[in-house]
Amino acid sequence: MTDYLLAIDQGTTSSRAILFNRTGDRVVQAQEEFPQHFPNDGWVEHDPTDLWDSTLSVCRKVLDKAGVMASQVASIGITNQRETTLLWNIETGEPVYNAIVWQDRRTADYCKALEDKGFADIVHSKTGLLIDSYFSATKIRWVLQHSLLAQQLAAEGKLAFGTVDSYLIWCLTDGEVHKTDATNAARTMVFNIHDQCWDSELIQLFGIENIIFPQVMDSSDDFGLVNDRWLGAPIPINGVAGDQQAALVGQACFKPGMVKSTYGTGCFLILNTGDRPVVSKHKLLTTIGYRINGKVSYALEGSIFVAGATMQWLRDGLKLFEDASETKSLAEQSNYDNVYLVPAFTGLGAPYWDPDARGAIVGLTRDTGISDIVSAGLRSVCYQTKDLVDAMAKDGAEFNSLRIDGGMAVNDYMAQFLSDILEISVERPKITETTALGVAYLAALRIGWFNSLDDVTNLWLADRAFSPLMPAEKSQTLYSGWLDSVERVRTSD
Ligand SMILES: Nc1ncnc2c1ncn2[C@@H]1O[C@H](COP(=O)(O)OP(=O)(O)O)[C@@H](O)[C@H]1O
Numbered sequence: 379m380t381d382y383l384l385a386i387d388q389g390t391t392s393s394r395a396i397l398f399n400r401t402g403d404r405v406v407q408a409q410e411e412f413p414q415h416f417p418n419d420g421w422v423e424h425d426p427t428d429l430w431d432s433t434l435s436v437c438r439k440v441l442d443k444a445g446v447m448a449s450q451v452a453s454i455g456i457t458n459q460r461e462t463t464l465l466w467n468i469e470t471g472e473p474v475y476n477a478i479v480w481q482d483r484r485t486a487d488y489c490k491a492l493e494d495k496g497f498a499d500i501v502h503s504k505t506g507l508l509i510d511s512y513f514s515a516t517k518i519r520w521v522l523q524h525s526l527l528a529q530q531l532a533a534e535g536k537l538a539f540g541t542v543d544s545y546l547i548w549c550l551t552d553g554e555v556h557k558t559d560a561t562n563a564a565r566t567m568v569f570n571i572h573d574q575c576w577d578s579e580l581i582q583l584f585g586i587e588n589i590i591f592p593q594v595m596d597s598s599d600d601f602g603l604v605n606d607r608w609l610g611a612p613i614p615i616n617g618v619a620g621d622q623q624a625a626l627v628g629q630a631c632f633k634p635g636m637v638k639s640t641y642g643t644g645c646f647l648i649l650n651t652g653d654r655p656v657v658s659k660h661k662l663l664t665t666i667g668y669r670i671n672g673k674v675s676y677a678l679e680g681s682i683f684v685a686g687a688t689m690q691w692l693r694d695g696l697k698l699f700e701d702a703s704e705t706k707s708l709a710e711q712s713n714y715d716n717v718y719l720v721p722a723f724t725g726l727g728a729p730y731w732d733p734d735a736r737g738a739i740v741g742l743t744r745d746t747g748i749s750d751i752v753s754a755g756l757r758s759v760c761y762q763t764k765d766l767v768d769a770m771a772k773d774g775a776e777f778n779s780l781r782i783d784g785g786m787a788v789n790d791y792m793a794q795f796l797s798d799i800l801e802i803s804v805e806r807p808k809i810t811e812t813t814a815l816g817v818a819y820l821a822a823l824r825i826g827w828f829n830s831l832d833d834v835t836n837l838w839l840a841d842r843a844f845s846p847l848m849p850a851e852k853s854q855t856l857y858s859g860w861l862d863s864v865e866r867v868r869t870s871d
């Protein structure tokens with residue numbers, strides 16, 4: 379009897395596997411962190427072997443812990459950090475360079491030059507994205523320019539590109555399958571989100587021809603069989619989605635106007651816009667929410683590069699506490715409102731898009747203490763969310779509740795302050811690992827465990843709702859202090 383779904387969540391700082399049962403309950407979970415490499419200012423890399431080894435290891439661990447055999451797993455779903463770029467030999471699987479991570483800013487100058495030459499409109503109209511080093515295309519170009527092996531393989535027609543999902547699918551199927559899904563493809567800056575195909579004009583613009591791009595599938599589809607040597611049985615892969623889009627599914631945001639915000643390493647606010655790709659005038663991204671049975675649901679996205687990563691920096695860099703779970707009680711001890719932490723460690727994302735900005739702590743006085751800085755760190759995530767919500771409002775999207783999830787969402791101080799600053803209700807679901815849950819649902823849909831997305835809607839359960847408690851006037855004063863602080867670190871308009 380195949381009673382389980384295995385969700386793989388390959389994130390920026392850790393790989394996780396979660397085993398779910400038929401009703402979407404989490405049975406067992408395993409997680410492994412892996413090293414981050416920062417070879418230069420603004421550069422962030424992962425060793426592809428770490429991504430693969432940690433993924434395989436957590437899959438084996440969950441099966442082991444649960445006492446479940448691979449033959450009892452009906453299907454696998456893969457969700458992943460998006461945009462992160464890998465290039466490998468399609469015949470041997472040997473990567474030609476480290477994975478260049480979404481946060482990496484090494485191609486910022488090249489992106490600026492493209493903008494100056496007037497290419498922003500064509501890129502935006504085809505991909506829904508702004509020209510930025512965040513996305514895969516210019517990372518691919520960088521590897522091609524700096525790796526002789528990559529050039530040689532490209533010339534021989536053997537150089538494969540993929541985001542993390544494709545690389546893991548390639549590894550899991552022992553090189554049999556080179557596929558991705560539409561949500562991941564939509565983050566590469568060479569995928570036409572209207573025609574649903576790789577765009578040859580953009581591929582030429584970025585000078586990344588002669589590369590083998592993965593076949594683009596629905597998010598709920600057939601992605602091949604895991605080779606039985608890895609887990610002990612040939613399990614099919616039936617769900618694939620970028621982690622932020624998987625969270626949209628896990629949060630059951632299926633109606634146009636529904637919105638979720640996921641707080642992991644970064645924070646990503648995604649609004650479902652239905653079958654209509656909405657074009658932002660305020661530097662938000664148009665992207666694909668999910669594609670099921672060939673039907674695309676579009677979304678509007680605001681991307682913040684640093685959310686939970688601020689907590690990691692306060693813990694590992696400043697050594698202010700030992701565990702992120704201490705931050706709630708620390709922040710509650712703070713009596714100061716005027717300390718602001720602007721976590722622009724790798725520039726600022728939406729709606730500023732300023733890759734050269736760097737972080738700052740503003741408003742320090744002689745008696746500022748650890749609790750004030752921790753509280754400023756948690757609040758910075760809420761202020762940044764408000765930046766996104768305001769940008770969406772200017773684009774005509776107003777909403778009166780927001781569903782939150784991700785590692786940071788368990789923090790009640792953060793959730794309450796978020797509600798206060800946004801002046802709307804903030805809802806937290808019972809399962810905050812909605813990313814893994816979402817991709818498990820996508821797999822379940824494909825294998826017939828669910829008939830439609832309505833089944834997912836029926837499973838969504840609230841844990842707690844937070845309503846605004848702060849007087850609106852105070853909330854607005856605090857936010858204007860944030861805007862002033864951001865102005866101090868910005869390098870461009
Ligand atoms: N109780 C907490 N309060 C605040 N931040 C937290 C808490 N628990 C975890 N985090 C932060 O959440 C992040 C982990 O979330 P996760 O969704 O696993 O991220 P990712 O998928 O990006 O690796 C870390 O950056 C961590 O610092």
Ligand SMILES: O=P(O)(O)OC[C@H](O)CO
Pocket residue numbers: 389390391458459460461480620621622642643644645
């Ligand atoms: O690793 P996360 O959860 O912060 O997600 C990373 C995003 O997918 C980057 O776009």
